[in-house]
Amino acid sequence: MIAAIPSAVLVGVDATVVSVEVHVSNGLPGFTVVGLPDAAVRESRDRVRAALLSSGLQWPLRRVTVNLAPSGMRKGGAGLDLPIAVGVLVASGVLPPRSVEGMAFVGELGLDGSLRGVPGAVVLAEVLRRYRLVVPEESAHEASLAGECDIRVAATLAALVDRLSGRRPWGEVGTTPDGSFRAASKPPGRPHAADLADIRGQRLARRALEVVAAGGHHLLLVGPPGSGKTMLARRLPGLLPGLDRPTALEATRIHSVAGLPLPPGGLIEEPPFRAPHHGASPVAMIGGGTTWMRPGEISLAHGGILFLDELGEFPAVVLDALRQPLEDGQVRVSRARGSTSFPARFILVGAMNPCPCGEGGAPGACRCSRAAQERYARRLSAPFLDRFDIAIRVDRPLAQELFGPPSAEGSATVAARVAGARERAAERGVRVNADMAGPRLADDAPLSSGAAAIVERQIRSGTLSARGMHRVHRLSRTIADLDGAGEVIGETQVREALLLRGQRRLLPGGGLR
């Protein structure tokens, strides 16, 4: 007898429907899985058999063949355990075919017959939307985020069989209409462990964070060890507005596929903050892997912040691989067996020492030789450094700042200004000012005659390149939006943009221009 049970496997951050066909026939008892299974699927033979026996069910002493269709595509993950088990039960006559009509299954089996959660449940549920989907209890939460779909939950294989055969009714747990579930459990407010009010002094850096949050510009913090670069970067997510619904769903899917825990509300609504160590491999950063393409750190940072501390220590190959995603907002990972693209739109925050000793060529303080400074600066390619709209020097706070009265604003105040500025950008039809196309700058960010003269002088004196000019232009647009300065950009805003853009030779060894 034959049974065909719908299920799904992950392909990148998407999923494909897989039909699990089980054929039980007379012949030498055996159990084969065909249709390009990977190791985890091939091992499911043993898990499925043990789970059936532990659940008090009969294992057919006949020839069992499982085909995973479409058979030309490689399948990975343990989520096919449950559909295989259900297929065997139907094909061997334990369950009537009618009982599984219109149903799909996803789940991993334990040897004792318990059902275990699978990564990427939200993505799997999306492609199986037209079925009544049975998932393990652990994954119910995630699967319900897929929106309108009928989700059923089972804790063990035995309980599932009871329900499918009609001996017990389905519980109310499963069926979740869109949203309601999330709204109930969402924690109130936006509690952030890292508040901007904790930072003493650092007025320039605080302002830089505000502009970064408002305009989506990439930020480079250059400063000696112990100057608080990491502390500053950690405050950035608290200044960003919450993720909009499409981005939140994308971020949730990415985290789900990567098997990372989701927040209590299920949906990722806070901008993620990812700080991979500089030892991370290119695959860990960009994404990839064998049969199962896993999203990399840059995708896990989608909608939020990718913080690269000790930027100079990252291998050049990793940093240069970041350039294309920085431009496109997504990354295409190609492997011999196919390619997939992951969303990767993030704000890049880099932190580094200006030179090996950290003093950055300040006369009298820096102990590095010219050659050492140049060697250090050469680790970062000029095209990569050019992506940073803002480059500022961060120094250790002064004593009077550390012990003076805290007068700084908290994250909430700044976040309100950021939201206002983002609204103004949205009115012009761009997501953030950093995305503004060059040709639109003249219309959307007109410079006053005085401001234009300043920019022109900078270009004439060779301190600003044409490319740098556009970046200064976008920055000053963001600053004007933050200040509520109206449509025409004035001299003050351009001056501030030039300051934030960074001085020439922020790395004394060269590189930044």
Add this chain to the structure above:
Amino acid sequence: MIDSGQLEYHAGALAGLPGMTPVRLAKLLDGFGPVLAWQAVKAGTHPADPRRKFAVPARRTDVDDVGRRYARAGVRILLPGGAGYPSMLEGDPGAPAVLFASGDPAVVEGRARVAIVGTRSATHYGRQVASELAAELAGHGVVVVSGLARGIDGAAHAGALRGETGGAGPPVAVVGTGLDVVYPPSNRDLWARVAGRGVVFSESALGTQPHPGVFPARNRIIAALADVVVVVESHHGGGSLYTAEAAARRGIPVCAVPGSVHSRASAGTNGLLVDGCIPVRDATDVLVAVALARAGQDARAGAPPSVDVAPYPRAQPSRSARAPAGARASRDVERGAPAPLTPAQRTVWEAVDDTPTAFETILVRTDLPLAAAAEACGQLVESGALRSGAGWWSRS
């Protein structure tokens, strides 16, 4: 009871204590004088040596022994106000508290002095120009001052020795090591000839080995000894730019030899020219600068060199005069003319000093809103009153 030479020997003994630096030595001698300072250090009661780190080595040192060592090495110990101490160093804010001389220190007096400095990794062009300039200047009776290093320095000394005729323009060197430690060793012959015909100065005691700190410090003495500083070749950010800066801070004109724009060894000198330094094509250009500089010195004779504003020659709003125009322009800015400062600009200007000042420090000192401070900084850089570097600002 103090014999003749005892002051000097005590100063030499102090300078030779392990761990001594010119700065510490100046502090120890300040207000004490060598003999009292030596006794206080030895007794562990010197206020400038609160941890008594010099007390034990001092007790093990015999001053007369030190005196004999210097006499044997033929090295004179010169003290400010004493015989042989170069008169142009008297009153200099960075004057060495003790100066060692091998040769005749009197050769620097009463003659025009030109420092010829440049990179150690010089090109053939640079060495050739340095040597030609030095030879011609020495032939005109000018004292050529340099640092006896590889590259430009060595070429300048060699040229000066070639051009010097009958004691008309004796060579002068200021080195970073002790006078018995020849560095680099390849210059041993040159070193001996400079000491034989002119003088080799050092502020380090006998036996001081070369280390990176002593060379920039030595550069200030080269600058202070000269009427005019000529930079022949310098890499971008090279050490001879410190000499140029030290000179500019003392109001001493800085000249630079132009080089190919493709040559990295000329990046620093070409930069100096862009900043308004005097270009040098031949010895005549230098001699004109020397004449102008000495005329200026005579005019303000008696007045100590002004160091309140660092007159680093730079793009000048007014191109009225060649040599100290940068200095004059900066003072004009400080007085409020020709471009009157806005209140914010004045506040920022007062918050920035000659040492690199970070923007954050400017903010703290001025308490201005960030945008206003950014604007004022930008304007002051544009007007040439401030210059900005790797995240810091300083007075031009």
